[in-house]
Amino acid sequence: MFSKTLNKLVDFDNxxxxxxxxxxxxxxxxKVVPFVIINVYLHLVGKLFFEPSALIPTIFHVRLKLMFFAQNLQSLTAAFDYLILAFVAALWTKYYLEAKLDDLGFVKDEMLPVLVSFAMALIYGLTTFTYANQSAIYLVFVLLVTYLSNLSFVYLTKWTKGKLTDFGFAYLFWAAIILTLLITLCSIIPSQVSQASFNGFFSLDFFSHxxxxxxxxxxxxxAFFLGFAIPTDLTTAATDLSQVNGNLNAVxxxxxxxxxxxxxxYSVLTTSALIGGVGGTLALAICLLFLKQRKNRRLGLWSLVPAVFDSNKILTYGLPLFSRPLTLVPMVLASTYGTALTSFFIKVGVLRPTVFSTPSGAPHLLLSFFASQTPLDALLITGIILLGSVAIYWxxxxRLEKEDANGSIK
Incomplete structure (x- = not known):
């Protein structure tokens, strides 16, 4: 039964x-994976050493007097985040238009739409970025506007039968309209959405069951599969929820x-469903280490340490995880498994929930150990969740490696 279902999933994925x-x-x-690796490790250095209440200085009771460097590193990583998006948008435009226009029999210079896509990603970053949250990036928004821009270029070329001059006034007017529409659209995005903060929503009683x-x-x-930013209330700002404050007051x-x-x-999702990032992808990074293909093992090795500290960005671009049916299913299964198991052990009283705050950068893998009143029990259950997630992903x-070897995945 499982084998047949997996085969159908693989066929759909192909x-x-x-x-x-x-x-x-x-x-x-x-194409941008090397840049992503550099970006992720810069984020990791800042997260462990230079952010307020960073993990390493807090644990070892040291103060790093490098405030100027820390501020510059934060600005660099924030700019790098959006620069990678801009590279993706530009490269996608180039590859898509080359293939599409060739199929239609048109020979056009794609440089202008490539520059437009690059500029749109940067405009999105400039209009939505806040230092309060560097991680609220809606990949779906950037890719959607890029795709619509590409389609409009194709339709304009078809409508004019490819007779317009490259970089002529008509195409420049098209670029101006696209960028103006994007700036207008970005300006009306609510700040709550752009910062991915929904504290009031996740404080509802519904999320206490x-x-x-x-x-x-x-x-x-x-949501991750579709390219939406994961609410910060479930990751970095989970301790701000009213349920967590109520528990802390009781303790x-x-x-x-x-x-x-x-x-x-905080006591369930953050400690179980988000180990290694959305979908419990630390288990996925571990699985990659034991595959036969060298490139997969190398990807698993590069992504392992960031996954321990809950970043799956390398996997998102390298496999990829975004918009990939074959990776979505185990992500949902691993997330649900970890959540159900943790909820069960809390319900029966085996596990005391996480209630305390932890230093910035503390991995979700050890969160329940640091923040629960039954740390050893919590560590054991986390280990069971991780092993179960590895079994789910394997x-x-x-099968992903097999399809890759057969040439189905380029």
């Missing part, structure tokens, strides 16, 4: 990859008090 927009997008993703956690665990990988009044909200996003990863 058909999905043959669509020109997806095929050229994945080619653009893989196991069913709320399960539904969220299923939807998070799907301050009595050490082993009955907590009013034992199941909440058959999918093996």
């Amino acid at each position: 058909r999905w990859l043959t669509h020109l927009p997806i095929k050229t997008l994945f080619a653009a993703f893989k 196991w069913y709320g956690m399960i539904i969220t665990a299923i939807l998070l990988p799907i 301050y009044q009595a050490i082993m008090a009955t907590l009013p909200y034992p199941q909440n996003p 058959p999918f990863v093996k």
Whole structure:
């Protein structure tokens, strides 16, 4: 039964990859992987050493007097994030238009639409970036406007039968319209959306029950698959939720008090569904280390340390995880499995929920150990979740490698 279902999923994945927009997008993703690796490790250095309440200085009680360097590193990594998006948009435009216009029999210089796509990604960054949250990047928005821009260029070329001069006034007017529309659209995006902060929403009573956690665990990988930014309330700002504050107040009044909200996003999702990033992708990085193909092992090696600290950006571009059916299914299964197991152990009283704040950069792998009143039990359950997630990912990863070896995935 499982084998037949997996075969159907692989067939669907292969058909999905043959669509020109997806095929050229994945080619653009893989082209920027070296830049992504540099970007991720710069983020990791800042996260561990230079951010306020960074992990290493907090643990070893040292103060790094490099504020100027820290501010510059933060600015550099933020700019790098959007520069990578701009490279992806530009490369995708180049690959897509080359193939599409060739199929239509037109010979055009794609430099102008490539520059427009590059500029659109940078404009998106300039209009939505805040230092409060560097991670709220909606990949779906950048790719959607890039694709619509590409389509409009193709239709304009078809309508004029390819007779317009490259970089002529008509095409320049087209570029001006595209950029003006984008600036207008970015200016009306609500700040709450651009910062991916929905504290009031995730503080609702619905997210204090196991069913709320399960539904969220299923939807998070799907949202990630579609290119939406994951709410910061489930990652870096989880301790700001009202349920977490209620639990913390109860503990301050009595050490082993009955907590009013034992199941909440911080005690369940952050500690189980997000180990290694959305979909529990630390397990995916571990699986890649044991594959036969050298490039897969190398990808797993590069992504392992960042995945320990909950960044799956290298995997997102390298496999990729975005818009890939074959990776979406195990992400949903691993996320749901970890959430259900943690909810169960909290419900039966085996595990005390996470209640305390941890230093910035503390990995979700050790979050329950650091922040729970039953640290050893929490560490054991986290280990069980990780092993189970590896078992979930393994058959999918093996099949992905097989399809890669057969030449189905370029």
